[in-house]
Every structure is written in C-alpha cells, then in structure tokens.
Amino acid sequence: MASRTAARRAGTGVMLLVGLVVAGLGPAAKPAASSMSPADLEQLRIGRIEVAGNLTLSRTAILATVRARVGELFDTASAEQDIQRLAKLEGVEYAYYNTAVEDGRVVLTYVVVERNLARTVAFVGNRHFKDSVLSRELGFQQGDYLDVFQVNAATARIVDKYREKGFAFAEVRLDESQLDRGRVVYQITEGPRVRIKAVRFEGNRSLEAKELQKAIKTKPRSFLVFPVDFNQDTIDADVITLQRVYQDKAFLNATVRAEVDFTEDRGGARVTFIIDEGPAYAVRHLTIRGVPAADPNLLPQDLKLGEQRIYSQQRGEYDAKQIRSRYLEQGYVDAQVAHRRTFVGDSQVDVDFEVDPGRRYRIGRIDVTGNQTTQDNVIRRILDEEGFTPGQWYDADAARGDGQGELEVIVRRTAITESAKITPGPALPDSDRRDATVSVIEGQTGSIMFGAGVASDSGVVGQIVYDQRNFDISDYPQSLSDLIYGKAFKGAGQRLRIAWNPGTVVSTFSVSFTEPYLYDRPVSLEVGAYGFERWRDAYDEGRLKGYVTLEKRYADRWRRGLAVRAENVDVDDLEYDAPIEVRDVKGGNNLFGLQFFIRKDTTDNRYLPTTGYNFTASYEQVGGDHTFGIVSATQRWYRTLYEDLAERKTVLETKLHAATIVGDAPLFEKFYAGGTGSLRGFDYRGVSPRGLQYNPTTPIVNPQREDAIGSDWILLANAEIAVPLESESLAWLFFIDTGAIDSGGIRASVGTGLQIQIPQWFGPVPMRFEIATPFMKESEDETRTFSFSVGVLF
Template sequence: MQDTMFVLLMSMVLAASSGLRAAEPAAGAEVLSAGDRGGIIKSIEFEGNQKFKDHVLRQRLGFELGDRLDSFLAEGGRLTIAEVYRKIGYAYVEVSLDRDQLSRGHLLYRIDEGARVQIESVSFVGNEVMASGTLNKVVKTTDRKWLLWPFYYTEGAVEEDLDRLREFYYDRGYLDYKITANTEFTGDRSAVRVTFVIEEGPVYRVGDIVLSGNAHFTNDELRATMTLREGQIYLKPTAVRDAQEIARMYREIGYIDAEVRPRPRFGPSPGQHMVSVEFEVVEGGRFRIGRIDVTGNEVTQDKVARRVLDEYEFTPGNWYNGRIAPKEGGGLLERYVQHSAVAEQVLIRPVDPEDGAADRKDVRVDIKEGSTGMIMPGVGVSSDSGVIGRLVYQQRNFDITDWPDDPSGLLTPWKYFKGAGQSFSVTLEPGTEYSQYYVEFVDPYWRDRPTTLNVLGRSWERFRESYDEGRLKGYVGFEQRLKGRWRRSIGFRAENVTVDDLDWDAPKEIRDVKGSTQLYGVKLGLGETAVDDRYRPSRGYAVGAEYEQVTGDFTFGILEGRYTRYFTLHENVLGHKTVLAGKIRAATMVGDAPPFEKFYGGGTGPYGLRGFRYRGVSTRGLQTNVESPRRKDPIGSDWIFLAGAEITVPIISENFAVLFFTDSGTIDTGSYRVSIGTGLQIMVPQLFGQVPMRFELATPLLKDRADERQVFSFSAAGMF
C-alpha cells in the first residue's frame, strides 16, 4: 500500500512538472508513457508464480478488471507483488510488467520467485552483560519455528528485531548501545546467517529525580507513590509506571486531563554515566460531576447504570474520578456498568455542560444493549462430574416486577421480565455421575442498595464411591457491600440429605447416616476485597471468613477462612497482564458433623488440589462385611488446609491465557500433598460472563498412598 501511494504521489509530481522538463526514469524502473493512462483494465495475468495462486495475487493488487487503466497503479501493483513475496522469505524475487500488453489494457506480471531464503543460524557478538540465551528470547528471528518448521528471512523481520533489542537494552539502562545486524548468504542464496553485533556500553544510574509542574500535590507526596529512586539503575518501564501512577492520582480527584511525562536528562559529566529523570506534570483543569445522562438504553432501566455509579460515588457534586472512568474510555466503571446491564458496550464520557461552567463536566453514559436472555441446550464434560446434559433458560437482565398485562404472555416469558439488572435462571442438568435441577434469582442491588439478594431452590443427586447422595435445598442469602471495600453477609439454608443405595462394603460412618437427614443452617460472613478489578484482579488482595451454625438431626459448626494476593509480574503495551496469585484456605468442623458435610480435597472445586481426583484426598473409612477390611472409601476430614500459587500469562488477548501453578495441602490424616502443573484458560464473556473454562494438566510431587491421582482436569469455575 505504501508503494502504491508513493507511485500516485509521483504521478502528481510528474504531471505538475511535465511542462518544465521531461521526467527521468528511476534506475531499474520501466519507462511508461502517458498514453498508457486511459481505457480500462481488460485482463490481469501472472507468469512464473508457484507460491501464490493467481487469485491470491489479484486480491493484493488493490484494483480489478474493469477499473480505469492507470500505468502508475499498474507499476504500484508490481511493487506490491514483490513485497508480498519478500514478506515470506523470497528475498531475490523479481517482478516485471509487460509494456506491450499494458498499452492494450492487459496487465501481465512476470515473476521470477528465486530461492526462498531460510535462516541458517542466529547469533550475537559483543554482548557481555546480557547472555545470548536471554537475547534469543527477545528477537523473533530464529532458525526454527515451533521447533519444526524452518524460519525464512525477510529484511523487515530483522529490522523489527533490531528495534526489539534496542528497546530491550534501553529499558535496562544501557543508553549508549549500538546494535547492528550482519547477514551472510550462502553461495546458492538459499540460506542466510544473521549476526547481531552489539556494543552494550555502560549502564546508567539515576542521579536525581526532578518533579515539575505539580501544584496540587507536593514533591514528597508524589515521591511516596514512586518506585524509582536515586542511585538505582535507570529503568524506563519503572519510570513510565511511576508517571502513570502519578497521573492516576490526579485523575482520581477531578484532574481528568492530567498527564505526566518522564524524561531522562544526561548529566554534565558523561563519564559518570548518570541521568537526571524529570517528571513533567501537566495538571490541567479540575472538574466536579454535573448532570449524568444515560442514553442508548431501550429495555434496560436507567437505575441499572446509576446504582453502579452511586456505589462508586460517581455522582453529581463529587470530583470526576478519571481513574475509574478515564475520558478516553476503557475504565473499570464502564466494565462494571456493562456487567450490571449485560450490555454489549458501555461508554462513559465527560461533556461540557450547557451552561458553560468551567469547573464542571456533565457525564454521558451510552449503553449499547445486547442479547440478555437465552435458552441454551448442550452437553458438557467435567473431570469432577462426568458427562452432563444441559438445558438452561437464563435472563441476565431480569425484572421480577415486569409482568405481562395478559396472562397469555406467561407463555412467552422472554418478551417480559426484562430491564432491572437482576438475574433469573432455570437449569436442568441430568448426568452420568451428577444431576441437578435448580431455579435461582439474584438481585445485585436489592432495594436499590449495594446489597445482593440470592434465592435458590435446588435438587441434585450424585453417585458417590459407596453410596448415592441426594439433596433438596432452599437458600436465601444477603451480601452487603460496605464503603471501604468490606463486605458482610448472612445466609439461611434448609436442606434434606438422602443417603441410600449403599455398597455391601460401605464404611460404618456411611451406614450410620443412611436415610434422610434434615439440616438447617445460618451462615455469617465478613470479608474485604481490595483489588484493582473485581472481575479480573491483577493487584491487591481478598480476605474473608465465614461461620455457619447448623442444627437439625446433627448440630455442628463450619468455620472457614481464605486469603488471596495478586501481583502483576508484567504488562505489555496492549495492557495484557501476567499475574501471580497466591492463596491460602483453611476450614474446620466445630462439633460432630456427618460425612457428607465434611471436607474432601482434590479436583477443581473450592477445596481443589489439581493432580488429585475429586474427593481423592480424604480420611478413609474401614470396609464392612468383609473378612479382611481395609480403609478404602472417603468419609471426609474434620479439617483441611490448602496453599497454592498460579501464574496467568495472556496469549493473543486476555481471554486466552496459559497457566502455571502449584497446589499443596493437608487434611487430618496422611502426609502433606504437593502438585505442579500447567493449563489453558479461555474466557467467553458473551456466553459465560466472567467464568473461565480451564483445561489443566497436573502431577503430584508429594502424596499419601491412599490418595487418588488425576492428571487431567477440566472446569468452568471462578477465578483462582
């Protein structure tokens, strides 16, 4: 395209100068007469092309049969074809255009593809501090692609690698680098050896840090947020992150246009290899929020968006928080409103007020509505639950008050009950090992307050190791989100548990609870969530504790606690983050609980230990009705402790990620367990919301001899 534009530009220059002098052709270019401009293109043909089919090359040209014949566009096509070949390694391709045919409206391109140049080797010379193995990971040029296919030479790829190496050294404080590339072709021009010649130069350190332009915050206040320090090696990414954090500080309190520009300045004595880093702050104006208009929503009620804004204090009269709602878009507040409204897209933008006030910005919340209801049949496979059939009716933007005027409307419920941001679902899931049927209603802003109401009715049956377990449960729960990131909750359950169809050698602990058991529980919870993004956390922590008191046919308590910490290890230019998450979870029984309420480790659930089978880590019960009984089937443990860590590395986009993890834990019997593994995480927000699908491979390093292993696991569950 650039070559074609160049030819067009040259045509204008030649036309303007035709009355002054005759244009001289560039060396190697074909001489094309002005008479070749006119008529139409009658044919486009190619000779000598083996790598590409004719129709592929025609698509790249940018013009087609019947277009006006223009010799300069024809010449641009010749350059385009050559570039197509060079991009995949045909460094010596030659393309010519038949002038005789051109004068008659026929474009005939003759192509001499030449040899495709393969990369024979890639090496580095002159690098002393950075190991060649490290630099190999920086460049994309290699002698093998995916360890199998050859990698072919292009000048553009080598130039891009030079840029990558230069950026790599500059980001690490080597500001005097000199990096070039040498190419040595074999005699038959079928292969090339690429050598990157590197002069690293000295590493530069930070001499002093200068802040300028800041009036609202003092230098000390800004320095307190920075990680760059005098005497440290100058790292450009660190300086950029500090500048971004300072800008966020300003934007959070109404300076929505604030910008911070980090600039290294070389000191007066070059031999000292020091730089002065200046952070130039451009504060801009400070604005409060004026009127808020919600637009674009036809079905979704305004309050669905306004309740989210209210929860995050993004309301008229407050400072415009440009940290969570940046003027350029892509902020957390947009994502939260989008999730609440189940919209395709949400844009939050500041606009100038109609009265022209200089210290205020009105806000426009533009909602692009999407499909919120669905009837979804399907079949799934879970490593914990086997094969499961599925039929789901779900309305993710439900309104329990939107009843039809005519009772016949109840036959088409998907036309009604919409717009209030609630969720209602009916799920039928018959399966080979596990079957469940439930109805659930969720209101995330019960009575228009930041309180989630959850009502659930569920019936399920699962085939256990030595018995069948069925449950009929009703549940009502409330979770209130308090200011300052704290949450408190209360939940009530009434449940009937049936244990039947026992194996002949079932343990005594299972036989003791055969039949029906009535349970009634009250659960209290308290937690704090201090993360940068509640749906995709990359920094911060979440901590919580819950206690449930259960009565009925058994009286006992369940005490649980958990802590998760998130760290961003790397963030690329697209904002995709590599995240390390560490977790600790512990739980214990208070009193004598039945086996079906105790703790089982393994699998991928709340007490998951990947590398071990679901319920594969448990205290074992002694067989009955056999001559030589042994401890075989799990009967649950009175306490459990789990600890693990996981690294999520995005590939392609944040919706596709590679996982590396280690899980560990112990129960009241056996030794400490440890496993390591890897996996793939896929998120499809349009279908499953913020619930990822995970495919994982894990192997135990430490285990108890009674444990059951499972190398592969699949789940559709919450985040780590």
C-alpha cells in the same frame, strides 16, 4: 468526411487497440461517410440510428440511454451529450458516434468500446497455496471488469502472502501478453520455504540474550516445538522493539540493526541483531515545579525517577502521569503536568516536572445519556456506591472521559454496556462545581451459549446457558411481539441465568435471579435453585436445592452476608458392599442451613490476578434430618515475582484453606481432598478416611476399607508459579500441594503443567494440563499422575 467525436475515460493501451479495431469494423458495414459539414447535417432529419461495438451491452440498453430519435433534426450538441451518457454506463471504456447520409437523411451510429473482462484467472507454479487461497488475495474475481492497475497490485499481495509463510525468495510475474484476451495469468516461482535456524545478539553487554529473546517474535521455535518461518517484516518490527527495550533501560542512544545469513540451500536463516548500546543515562537533578500552588502532599511517593536513578522516557512519562493522576483524583479536573529533560554531559539528564493544577472542583449535576433500555438508576446507583456523587470532589482520574478510568470501567462492567465515558462540563467563572455527563453505549446483555468440556475429575460435560444480565423482573410484555423480540424483562440491571450441564459422570442444572442493588443500596439479593447428580464409587448422589443469599458491600471492599438453603440429598443405587456410613443415609435427606459469611477481594484482575488477595470465611448451621455446623476459611495471595521485557508477568499464587465440622455430619457434607484445585497428584476425592465394606444380608469375608466416607476437617496449603511463555494466555505451571485430613499424616505432591486461557467475549476460559507426583501419602490414598480440564463455548 463524416464528423466524428469521442469522450474517453482513462484506459490502457490494450483497451485503446481494441476500441480502434471495433471502430474500424463498425463503419465498414455502414453507408458511405458524409462529407457534409456539421451545419449542413443539422438541416437533415435522422433516418436511422445504429449501434456498434457492443459485446455485452444490449442494443436496447444503449438506445434507451441516448436522447436522439428517428425523425428528429440531427443536433451535434445532443449527439455529444449522448456519448457522454454512454461513456458513464458500467462496463464502457469510452464511446463516440459516426454520421452518414443515405437518401437525404442522417444515419447516426453510436459506437461503444467496452471494458475488457477478466474471463479467466490462473496461477502457474503454485504448489504451497491452492488457487482458492491465492484468489482471496486478488481483490477481484473472474468475470469482473479487467482493471490493469488492480491486476498489477494483486501481484504484490500474492508475494506478501508467500513472504508471510517464509518464502523469502518468492517471485510473482503477471503475463501481460494475455490481458488483451481477458486472461489474467500469474507466473509464480515459490523458491524454498525459509525457517529461522538461529537468533543471535551481538553487542548486548548490559542485557542478557535470553531476556532480549523474550521481547521479540523472531525465534527458532514457537511454543518450544514448532519451527518459525522467516519473515522480514517481523524482523524489522523486532529491531524497533529492541531499540525501545534499550531506551526503556536508560540507553537512550542505543541503535539496533539486523543481519540475515541464509544457508547454502536457502532453506534456513540465521538472524543476528547487532546492538550498539551507548551510555546508560542517569538523573542528575529532579525538580517538580508548581506544587506550592496546590498541596505538596499530593505528590506520589513511588516515582520511578529520582536523583542518581537510571532515566528513560517511559519512566518520565509514567511519573508525569502519576503526578497528574494524584491531582485529578483530588478534584483538580484540569491539572496538567509537563515532563522535560535536559541532557548534561554524555550520560546524565536533568528532569523537570512542571505542574499546573488549575482550580479544584466538586461534582455538580450528573446527567446520564445513551441508555435507551437501561434505567437511569442502574447507572446512578453504581456512581453512588463508588462515591461519585454531587458535592464530592470531582475524581477526574477515576472518571477520565476516555472510557478507561477506573470508575468508567466499573460502570461498563456492572451496567453491561459496550462503553461508558464520564466527561466534565464547562467550567463556570464563579462556581466551584463541574457537572458530569455519563455517556453510555448499550451492548448485548442477553445470550444463549452452547459449550462442552472434559475434565479428569468430572468426565465429559455439555453446556446450555441462557444469561440475561440486564433483566427486569417487573417489565412485563405489552404484546407477544415484545416477548418474541426481547423488548420485555430488560433494563433494571438484574440478572437471570438458566444453565443445564448434562454429563457422563456429573450433571447439573441451575436457575438464579440476582438483584445487585436491593432498594438501590449496595446490597445484593440472589434467589436460585440447583440440581445435581453424580455417580460416586459406592452410590449415586442427587441434590435438589433452593437458596436465598443477601450480601452487603462496603467501601473498603469487605463484604458480609447470610445465606439460607433448603436442600434434599438423595443417596441411592448403593453398591452391594457399601460401608455402613453410606447405608445410614440411604434415601432422601432434608437439610436446612443458615450461613453467615465475610469476604474481601483486593486483586487487580478478575480472571488473571497478578497482585492482591481474596479472603472468605463462613459459618453455617445446618438442621433437618442431620444437625451440625461447618466452619470454613480460605485465603489466596497473588504476587508478581518478575516482569520480563515484554511486560509478561511471572506470578506466585498461594492458597490456604481450612474447614471443620462441628457436630456429626453425613458423609455427603464432609471434606475430601484430591484432584484439581485441591491436592494434585491424587485422584478426585482420593484422600479421605475409608469405610469398611459391609452388606447387611450377606456377610463379607475379610472386608476392606475401600470407599471414601469423608473427613471431619481439612487443611490445604498450595503454592503455584505461573511463568508466561508466548503470551500471558499461555503459562508454564510449577506447583506444590500439601494437605491433611482427620486420618493419616500430611499429604504432599509436586508437579508441573500448562495453562491456556482461551479468549471469550465474557472473559477467558481456562484449560489446564497438569502432571503431579505425590511424595508424601498414605497407603489407602488413590493417586493420579495426570489431570486436565478443557472447556469451550461456541
């Protein structure tokens, strides 16, 4: 009997059957199997080497893998090693060898059993999803080796895909009978698509249903209009969310479960969240231990917990964090605060905060690492401005070491890094100082952006922007490749911005260079040029301006500065009946201005402020072809009116703006009201004194006052409430705008709208759609009910 051995990988019953069939066919065409013992065979030389069972593997590839050669003595150990090597080839399920004797020589046959291929992949019964969509859920594709475990796992992924879209009763079955032929067939029964018809709450005695609804994602309608698919995973997550909501409201023992009732046709689902609130826990005694070791005055005054106040784990953790933060910011780098609670009776707890302040440290040496392109002083001057310098108390709250501290965020944003972490060095026994290491990961600082926008006030506008926020004007390229690959003009933290915005109504271009730390001090220098063209009602206006701005920043957030501008304003293409105020400034007008300004910003967020205010006031003296002054002041306040259970904030924004001309200014420097950001409900520049129609060559019969010529002063007062809907990026707006100019009485409008914040890597881009109706206006005012602004970068 021929000797036969095999090395096998893990496989399926189907693969084994195929291998046995191939094995049976292979030796049938060979000489009679040898009955010699292995020891006797090893006395013979190999006369011929054959290959069997291969379907996709070539004979050459197999023979190149084995070590046996014709003419050599047959060796059992070597043959065993050969089949081990064959079994490792890609696509081979397992391998073995056969021997036979012919004319006194060994005929050695290597048999390989290849893995089956997924020769076809098919979906049967799918109507909602195309084959191409379902194929992306498989994890394999046609032509890959057939892995039965992977093929079966894909069944669950297809089901999940259907469940995500509301097909709660979808079933997917793999037709295993066709696998041996390399056919992967999924039989799909989609069932009805289930929509949420109603969401109810039972047992919610303390919290209103409308508040609970805001905290969860399961709801009958999305954005008040679109139907919502049934999703069991979402419901399960909502159960956890509701339990957390109740626990945060002091109901520590609250339990929540969900029941689903499907409609008769299974196309709808009514979800009921059944709540057992349990008792609300209150604080009986609150104790803070360990404070005498430090300074009791360090304790924050705005703790959320207190005796007879409601208790929640979240409030306790918040207070512990607040207490620790107060110590950290005063130099207690290793301060720890433990929060413990003890239940007393059925609805009370005793709360203990154990404070371990540790030693107090000043800042020692500061090292900066990770900045391969950015210069050290770019980061150090930020630390200097924020007061994080050697010898000062080590503020470990602002420099938390996790990249989320206030100082770390400032470094990341100002130095334009991907991340910034400030960590303390080891404590030394005889030193009151801790070294600090600023570790940064540099990010992308330069970009070329293309965009477009449309607004009711300015028409369609395109946008092309080059922005380098880590510019270095003195870093000249050493070679052409430095310039091509962006290795030059980088690293000093300066900013170069070039923008061109062509539009149907208004077109602009600008070039600006900004040095945020002039001579490494908190003084910014901006030098720029600006061009502007706009088609007005009675004329076309073109501007070309150069300017220089200096601004000094102070520790209390105040800023003051001065700006110089040289500008040419061209007024041309006048209408035949343009008023005399327009004709008086026809052609080029040269202006030279010197402006002094102060401003302050205490808001909590640059893009979506919820608290704080910003204030700006300025006086500009203008000379040249016209001599006049401009006094202006603007104040904005932000206040959070309400925060729902999902931590979405309803914010009130109020604005007061006043400005006046000192002297006699041309109409293109005067004030106009109306439009977005001014008086909604009125057309852009729709509130203004009007000039009398005039033509110097052809007198106009019965001239009217039609074209806006600007006011010598303006006063605006606006109030707007933004109520978040699905998220803080989508808000419903309610507003009232009022204003006055030097002609007519007070104008006022009321309205509503929708605000959408589109996320971008540099910050959100706002979209606004607003409807407003004036209820106080003058007869010559131009109104507009609907206004909008839409912009996007791509």
